[in-house]
Amino acid sequence: MNGRRAGRLSLPALIFLMLAMVAPLLAATPIAGAAQSDGATPGALQVCATCEFTSIEAALAAAPEGATIEVLGGQHDGPILIESPVQLIGIDSPVIEGHHDGTVVRILSSDVTLQGFTIQNSGQNFDKEDSAVYIEGERVRILDNQLHNTLFGVNAALAHDLLIEGNTIVGMDVDMGIRGDGIKVWYSHRTQIIDNDIRQSRDLLVWYSDDVVIRGNTVYDGRYGFHFMNSNNGIAEQNRLFDNSVGIYLMYGKGFIIRDNLLQGSRGPSGQGIGLKEIDGVEMIGNIIYDNRVGVFIDNSPLSPVVTNDFRQNLFAYNDIGIGMLPSTRNNVFTENSFVDNQEQVTVLGGGNTGENQWSENGRGNFWSDYAGYDADGDGVGDVPFRSEHLSEQLMSSWPILRLFRFSVAEAAVDFGSRAVPMFRQNPVIVDEHPLVEQVIPANAAKPAHIPDRTSARLWSGGLLLLVITVIAWAWRGSRFSGAETRRDRSHAEQGAPGAPVATSGGRS
Amino acid sequence: MSRSVLITLAQREISDALRNRWFIAYAGAFVVLSVALALLIDSSAGYSGVSGFGRTSAGLINLVLFLAPLMGLTLGAQALTSERERGTLSYLLAQPVSLFEIFLAKFIGLAIAIGAAIVTGFALATLTISYLSGGKGMDIFLQLTGLTVLLAVVSLSVGYLISSVAHRTSTALGVAVVAWLALVMIGDLGLMGTAIMFKLSPSTLLTVTILNPLESYRIASINLLKDSLELLGPAGLVATDRFGSATGWVLTGILALWTIVPLAIAYLAMSRKEQR
Numbered sequence A: 001m002n003g004r005r006a007g008r009l010s011l012p013a014l015i016f017l018m019l020a021m022v023a024p025l026l027a028a029t030p031i032a033g034a035a036q037s038d039g040a041t042p043g044a045l046q047v048c049a050t051c052e053f054t055s056i057e058a059a060l061a062a063a064p065e066g067a068t069i070e071v072l073g074g075q076h077d078g079p080i081l082i083e084s085p086v087q088l089i090g091i092d093s094p095v096i097e098g099h100h101d102g103t104v105v106r107i108l109s110s111d112v113t114l115q116g117f118t119i120q121n122s123g124q125n126f127d128k129e130d131s132a133v134y135i136e137g138e139r140v141r142i143l144d145n146q147l148h149n150t151l152f153g154v155n156a157a158l159a160h161d162l163l164i165e166g167n168t169i170v171g172m173d174v175d176m177g178i179r180g181d182g183i184k185v186w187y188s189h190r191t192q193i194i195d196n197d198i199r200q201s202r203d204l205l206v207w208y209s210d211d212v213v214i215r216g217n218t219v220y221d222g223r224y225g226f227h228f229m230n231s232n233n234g235i236a237e238q239n240r241l242f243d244n245s246v247g248i249y250l251m252y253g254k255g256f257i258i259r260d261n262l263l264q265g266s267r268g269p270s271g272q273g274i275g276l277k278e279i280d281g282v283e284m285i286g287n288i289i290y291d292n293r294v295g296v297f298i299d300n301s302p303l304s305p306v307v308t309n310d311f312r313q314n315l316f317a318y319n320d321i322g323i324g325m326l327p328s329t330r331n332n333v334f335t336e337n338s339f340v341d342n343q344e345q346v347t348v349l350g351g352g353n354t355g356e357n358q359w360s361e362n363g364r365g366n367f368w369s370d371y372a373g374y375d376a377d378g379d380g381v382g383d384v385p386f387r388s389e390h391l392s393e394q395l396m397s398s399w400p401i402l403r404l405f406r407f408s409v410a411e412a413a414v415d416f417g418s419r420a421v422p423m424f425r426q427n428p429v430i431v432d433e434h435p436l437v438e439q440v441i442p443a444n445a446a447k448p449a450h451i452p453d454r455t456s457a458r459l460w461s462g463g464l465l466l467l468v469i470t471v472i473a474w475a476w477r478g479s480r481f482s483g484a485e486t487r488r489d490r491s492h493a494e495q496g497a498p499g500a501p502v503a504t505s506g507g508r509s
Numbered sequence B: 001m002s003r004s005v006l007i008t009l010a011q012r013e014i015s016d017a018l019r020n021r022w023f024i025a026y027a028g029a030f031v032v033l034s035v036a037l038a039l040l041i042d043s044s045a046g047y048s049g050v051s052g053f054g055r056t057s058a059g060l061i062n063l064v065l066f067l068a069p070l071m072g073l074t075l076g077a078q079a080l081t082s083e084r085e086r087g088t089l090s091y092l093l094a095q096p097v098s099l100f101e102i103f104l105a106k107f108i109g110l111a112i113a114i115g116a117a118i119v120t121g122f123a124l125a126t127l128t129i130s131y132l133s134g135g136k137g138m139d140i141f142l143q144l145t146g147l148t149v150l151l152a153v154v155s156l157s158v159g160y161l162i163s164s165v166a167h168r169t170s171t172a173l174g175v176a177v178v179a180w181l182a183l184v185m186i187g188d189l190g191l192m193g194t195a196i197m198f199k200l201s202p203s204t205l206l207t208v209t210i211l212n213p214l215e216s217y218r219i220a221s222i223n224l225l226k227d228s229l230e231l232l233g234p235a236g237l238v239a240t241d242r243f244g245s246a247t248g249w250v251l252t253g254i255l256a257l258w259t260i261v262p263l264a265i266a267y268l269a270m271s272r273k274e275q276r
Helices: A002-037 A058-060 A392-397 A400-405 A411-421 A454-479 A483-495 A501-508 B005-021 B021-045 B053-086 B086-092 B101-128 B136-166 B170-198 B202-208 B212-224 B230-274
Strands: A045-047 A070-073 A074-078 A081-084 A086-093 A094-099 A106-108 A113-115 A116-122 A131-135 A141-143 A146-148 A152-157 A163-165 A168-170 A182-186 A193-195 A196-200 A203-207 A213-215 A219-221 A226-231 A235-237 A240-241 A245-257 A262-264 A272-287 A287-289 A294-299 A309-312 A315-317 A322-327 A332-335 A339-340 A345-349 A386-388 A430-432
Touching: A045 A058, A058 A070, A058 A081, A081 B202, A106 A219, A116 A131, A203 B136, A213 B053, A219 A400, A245 A262, A245 A430, A262 A272, A345 A392, A392 A400, A392 A411, A400 B170, A400 B202, A400 B230, A411 B053, A411 B170, A454 B005, B005 B021, B021 B053, B021 B101, B053 B086, B053 B101, B053 B136, B053 B170, B086 B101, B101 B136, B101 B230, B136 B170, B136 B212, B136 B230, B170 B212, B202 B212, B202 B230, B212 B230
Parallel strands: A045 A070, A070 A086, A074 A094, A081 A106, A086 A113, A094 A116, A106 A131, A113 A141, A116 A146, A131 A152, A141 A163, A146 A168, A152 A182, A163 A193, A168 A196, A182 A203, A193 A213, A196 A219, A203 A226, A213 A235, A219 A240, A226 A245, A235 A245, A240 A262, A245 A272, A262 A287, A272 A294, A272 A309, A287 A315, A294 A322, A309 A332, A315 A339, A322 A345
Antiparallel strands: A386 A430
């Protein structure tokens, strides 16, 4: 009897329990949808002209820890100070206006989310690092915001586990030197910077921060695309960095993965696609390094004698210098990279050769567009080693003033002379024992910017050809205008009286 | 000076040039080589999907530096002497045309003919690959073409000067070839050596170098294609520093001077000779 009753009682209890477990799930789905459509999230504090709260400050003051505050459009004045863990969500991109004074949004708490705002017009004070968003707290998330006309964009200090995703950051339209940094990350481990669009700023700085991931960002028209300093184990992948002074600069650290990035048009005074200064253990794989002053610049890296840096399957194309290294750089391994038509493929800045670096591994070297060898056995590896020994290049490394004669016939003559007369032959800058005969294409890398317009080129050159034909036809017709007389004289000319036909046509006038 | 006389004589000069085997050979070589080079550039870019101004496309500047002055100098050197040797000059002068008209019309006609050859070469090369300008746009390409035609006109003018002074075509041709060698190669090689031996300052080296019209052309075209002269090391930076955004104009000005001055001297020498 007791058993039966217990059974009868336990059935509703079970149903109740199940409902209780499912309820949050059922409830959660409509909440997410509602937040997008009409902003009616149960439990959320709303800010708008007719809502319970009319200012962000009032809502923040009233919000308990972990609350969600929804701001429904409108213009709001900065500065905003967030000192407790809340989710501040902008719907219909509300604007937070900084009025050109100080930092606009200051986050001094952990576990804060800031999403969907347009934050604009910060102050311009470098001493105080005026920013659109300043962060000092852990696990903060900055999502889908538009930061416009700000000195610094996102400025984080001691903000571990920060996530910066999907933001657009546009700096001030002033000289490079007096702009602030689009993103500055200081002492914030495990920060993730993902899918942001940053332009017209100075640098994207990562200082003293380990295990940072930078993925899928576009950075252009700035000074440093990314600048890692005293940071270890960073990952940069799938980013597009173009028209910056320098693409990626790594300084003092170890353990980086630089993968599938585009580094294009880094043409500042010391323009470098990627610069390595005293960096141990870099894996650089599948990047497109295109049209930079120096593709990869290597200064005393790796620092430790027992570590190697690996460069694999990168494309170095149309740079002034593909790889430029300072003397006594060693223990770098280059395999399956493609060096396509760089003015100088590899050079030691200051002269010398790259003796202690490795240009092939396991019988696979690199592709060199100026390789003049052959592959008789068809295994994809050239049968004679590639040697880079342009005498002119070596002269130019030793006497930079001679670069003035680049592309001159004299330069070509010097190279020809050194090939023809072995007495002038120098030690080659590099020897690749196993050069590849086909390019290895970085298939996963971000795509280049500025693709030339071929159709208009075709139209223009077609037009030029037409012009030439017209001119020739006009001259031809004019010169034989005077009919029978000219023709008779021409037959004279063919019998050996040159010049006679044309004289008559001159008399036409 | 009658315009119709000028036009008629220029037309005659163009069609004469089209019958001149030297001209045909030069023009043919230029067109074929520039198209071949275009194909080479195309194959060197491969299937990597990126294109630009690299070592191979720089070969175009080399080609121009080689052929355009040779064309201008030798055709210019023949222009007046051969006319004199054939006796057609006296014949023409017996007509109601002045020496100046003949002088100028021949120059214009030859310049148009050589210009046409160069434009054809550039246009066909661009039709082959479409990014001679390194993806920098058509205005750069058009400016480069214009600059190249100007270089050819400069060498034509120098050739004209040789022709007006020389007595025989063979002498004129010999002098023209020596002048070509000096301008194209020997001068630069000498400067390279001098720069190292005497440790010339970048600014001195730059000044001496751009006196050579071929060098002015080369530096101007690099400035066009690369947007800056940083590629040319310290001396290039001196140029940017000294001339700034006017760099292209300064170099073009040097080329223009090299056209006008030799031409004026040539006319003076010529008229003196004909008066005797």
